Amino acid sequence: MLTIAGKTFRSRLFTGTGKFSSPRVMKEALLASGSEMVTVALRRVDLHDPADDIMAVLDRDRFFFLPNTAGARNAAEAVRLAKLARASGGGNWVKLEVTPDPRTLLPDPVETLAATEELVKAGFVVLPYMNADPILALRLQDAGAAAVMPLGSPIGTNQGVLTRFQVAIIIEQARVPVVVDAGIGAPSHAAEAMEMGADAVLVNTAIAVAGDPVRMAQAFAKAVEAGREAYEAGLGARRTEAEASSPQTGLDFLR
Amino acid sequence: MFIAPEFQQLRDRIAAGGPDAVERALARGRLDLDDLAALLSPAAGPFLAEMAQRSARLTRQRFGNVIQLYAPLYLSSFCINRCAYCGFSAGNAMPRRVLSFEEAEAEAMILHRRGFSHILLVSGEAPAKAGVEYLEALALRLRDKFAAISIEVQPLETAEYARLFAAGITAVAIYQETYDQTVYDQVHRAGKKRDFVYRLATPERAARAGMREVGIGALLGLSDWRAEGLAMGHHLAYLRKAFWRTGLTVSFPRIRPAKGEFAPLMPVSERDLTQLIFALRIFDPDLGLYLSTREEARYRDGMLGLGPTRYSAGSCTVPGGYGDSAASGAQFEIGDQRTIDEVSRAIRAKGLDPVRKDWDAIFQQHEQGRRQAA
Amino acid sequence: MITIFCNGESRRLDRVMSVEELMVSLGLNPETVVAELDGRILSRPEYAVTPLADGATLELIRFVGGG
Numbered sequence: 001m002l003t004i005a006g007k008t009f010r011s012r013l014f015t016g017t018g019k020f021s022s023p024r025v026m027k028e029a030l031l032a033s034g035s036e037m038v039t040v041a042l043r044r045v046d047l048h049d050p051a052d053d054i055m056a057v058l059d060r061d062r063f064f065f066l067p068n069t070a071g072a073r074n075a076a077e078a079v080r081l082a083k084l085a086r087a088s089g090g091g092n093w094v095k096l097e098v099t100p101d102p103r104t105l106l107p108d109p110v111e112t113l114a115a116t117e118e119l120v121k122a123g124f125v126v127l128p129y130m131n132a133d134p135i136l137a138l139r140l141q142d143a144g145a146a147a148v149m150p151l152g153s154p155i156g157t158n159q160g161v162l163t164r165f166q167v168a169i170i171i172e173q174a175r176v177p178v179v180v181d182a183g184i185g186a187p188s189h190a191a192e193a194m195e196m197g198a199d200a201v202l203v204n205t206a207i208a209v210a211g212d213p214v215r216m217a218q219a220f221a222k223a224v225e226a227g228r229e230a231y232e233a234g235l236g237a238r239r240t241e242a243e244a245s246s247p248q249t250g251l252d253f254l255r
Numbered sequence: 256m257f258i259a260p261e262f263q264q265l266r267d268r269i270a271a272g273g274p275d276a277v278e279r280a281l282a283r284g285r286l287d288l289d290d291l292a293a294l295l296s297p298a299a300g301p302f303l304a305e306m307a308q309r310s311a312r313l314t315r316q317r318f319g320n321v322i323q324l325y326a327p328l329y330l331s332s333f334c335i336n337r338c339a340y341c342g343f344s345a346g347n348a349m350p351r352r353v354l355s356f357e358e359a360e361a362e363a364m365i366l367h368r369r370g371f372s373h374i375l376l377v378s379g380e381a382p383a384k385a386g387v388e389y390l391e392a393l394a395l396r397l398r399d400k401f402a403a404i405s406i407e408v409q410p411l412e413t414a415e416y417a418r419l420f421a422a423g424i425t426a427v428a429i430y431q432e433t434y435d436q437t438v439y440d441q442v443h444r445a446g447k448k449r450d451f452v453y454r455l456a457t458p459e460r461a462a463r464a465g466m467r468e469v470g471i472g473a474l475l476g477l478s479d480w481r482a483e484g485l486a487m488g489h490h491l492a493y494l495r496k497a498f499w500r501t502g503l504t505v506s507f508p509r510i511r512p513a514k515g516e517f518a519p520l521m522p523v524s525e526r527d528l529t530q531l532i533f534a535l536r537i538f539d540p541d542l543g544l545y546l547s548t549r550e551e552a553r554y555r556d557g558m559l560g561l562g563p564t565r566y567s568a569g570s571c572t573v574p575g576g577y578g579d580s581a582a583s584g585a586q587f588e589i590g591d592q593r594t595i596d597e598v599s600r601a602i603r604a605k606g607l608d609p610v611r612k613d614w615d616a617i618f619q620q621h622e623q624g625r626r627q628a629a
Numbered sequence: 630m631i632t633i634f635c636n637g638e639s640r641r642l643d644r645v646m647s648v649e650e651l652m653v654s655l656g657l658n659p660e661t662v663v664a665e666l667d668g669r670i671l672s673r674p675e676y677a678v679t680p681l682a683d684g685a686t687l688e689l690i691r692f693v694g695g696g
Contacts (some may be wrong), residue, residue, distance in 0.1 A: 016696025041695025044636045044688060045662060047655060054692050056661075070695050084690050086668045088663035138499050155696070170286060175496050182696075204696030234279065251307055253557025254525050254656065 016204025132163035158185025158199030194227025333381030334445030398423030416464030434486030476519030572610030
């Protein structure tokens with residue numbers, strides 16, 4: 001069981017709710033994923049299409065909503081979005097995203113840290129999306145983040161865990177859960193992150209744009225479970241260099 | 256705060272491991288505490304050569320071909336504690352002294368002339384004789400002459416460590432002596448040191464104060480060395496997570512049976528010590544590992560390159576002993592009597608570089624406000 | 630007639646109405662919408678008792694799909 005800020009989750013697959021072809025497909029896929037935590041974004045109501053309401057589709061007893069601050073370009077905007085999310089009955093959890101570069105949507109470390117400090121003081125449970133920088137992960141934990149969410153590769157790229165070396169360091173040092181977010185494009189990527197010891201993964205695009213999102217959601221659920229089980233079972237190490245089976249190191253000096 | 260695991264549980268956990276667990280631990284990239292238990296177990300004994308190879312490779316990878324040299328500077332032999340194993344114990348009839356600032360500086364300059372730029376200030380635990388004010392004033396006198404000043408003195412409060420850090424002391428060594436509380440209570444017969452828990456929390460107080468480096472250790476020979484090793488693994492893992500800015504080191508002071516000295520309660524052989532050093536190196540490749548002149552030259556030379564990264568040389572454990580070779584009242588007997596030049600030659604003979612200087616405290620910014628999450 | 634700015638568009642209202650009345654007239658369920666009036670987030674009970682003055686800036690926000 002995964003615990004974040006006192007709340008437990010049976011499923012270690014978190015899912016996003018963007019980019020689905022219809023609310024119905026989204027709902028079926030999320031149910032098939034077994035996910036218990038789903039991210040949602042905040043937007044101005046489209047006054048020309050006011051019926052588009054995600055709240056009407058998803059059962060909040062079944063899914064824990066994690067509002068994100070997508071669209072925020074600096075700490076102040078992210079804090080404002082978080083407060084709006086809280087006011088909308090979204091609870092006091094927030095997935096903090098500060099992405100000033102519209103091209104890559106990579107997170108701004110300086111603004112993310114500043115926003116984390118401010119939101120923690122304001123009573124939020126903060127899960128910051130971050131580049132896979134081990135020192136930043138530690139600083140965010142020191143600032144009170146309830147989990148850290150390093151990216152596997154830039155969002156929407158489906159490239160997998162390109163940051164595996166840094167993510168491994170983050171996992172090793174972490175005092176809070178580590179959720180690998182962004183870039184998880186295939187179940188094998190999710191399994192790899194879980195085998196490395198990630199506490200959870202967050203997947204959106206790979207499920208939403210799959211040929212059959214419902215079956216892809218099931219595939220991810222299996223991959224996350226398999227990866228976690230492998231991690232808990234203890235993987236043998238990949239050797240980076242051969243180690244002689246008959247060691248040459250002399251210990252003749254010992255008495 | 257770090258809470259020491261129950262010692263018997265540690266022993267049981269180590270006893271549970273067989274050769275399979277050892278092989279599994281040696282096959283893994285990053286080891287957990289179960290793997291450490293396996294490497295400390297009797298079942299790992301036949302794997303000592305494999306452990307040596309792995310330990311040597313990790314050490315070279317992390318530290319390069321370098322051995323750091325340091326020298327202890329004994330300031331005071333006064334002590335308020337009665338510890339069964341220690342030459343400075345309050346009950347021992349022996350000549351005692353505390354160096355004046357001038358005397359301490361003169362001793363320090365002898366070490367400076369020998370080429371040391373890293374000194375370790377050591378004293379018995381007697382705050383009235385060598386307290387925070389004394390250490391602070393001395394550090395301020397020495398800081399311009401040495402690249403790094405460490406202390407191995409009585410446990411202090413966080414604010415006191417912060418004061419000493421501001422005065423130029425950047426590293427603290429504080430040994431639990433034993434993580435076996437039953438034995439701890441037996442051998443620490445009187446004095447403030449009787450408080451097991453206060454001493455156990457000392458490394459984290461030092462880390463919280465911003466010290467760049469904190470050292471722990473167990474006095475080998477008091478209790479089961481294997482369980483001491485696993486307890487240190489727990490302690491290190493805790494400190495790594497809670498104080499990620501702080502470098503960690505381990506020392507391996509071993510009580511060796513010698514005439515007139517305290518006989519070890521549970522003797523630790525050279526082979527045992529070696530297994531312990533390799534196990535901790537493999538468990539945490541970033542540790543600074545000390546091998547002092549308590550050990551003999553033959554052993555210290557043999558271990559070069561295999562795991563330890565810091566060697567003392569030309570040490571004297573009598574206050575004032577560098578300037579006055581007739582001074583008496585040592586804390587423990589020296590096993591390796593060679594001079595720093597002789598030790599340096601032995602290090603070079605192994606293809607390693609003896610370094611007398613590591614980091615300049617002059618670069619340090621005295622941020623009092625910098626605090627770490629605990 | 631009064632004019633307000635709602636979600637970036639100017640909008641003419643033929644009478645003074647509350648935030649909640651506006652939401653209903655737009656076909657929105659007030660339970661699922663957050664209102665920020667002139668930079669201040671309103672609490673749910675305020676919707677019914679907060680009138681929209683001439684020149685007010687209102688943001689209506691709600692959850693949408695997102696990763």
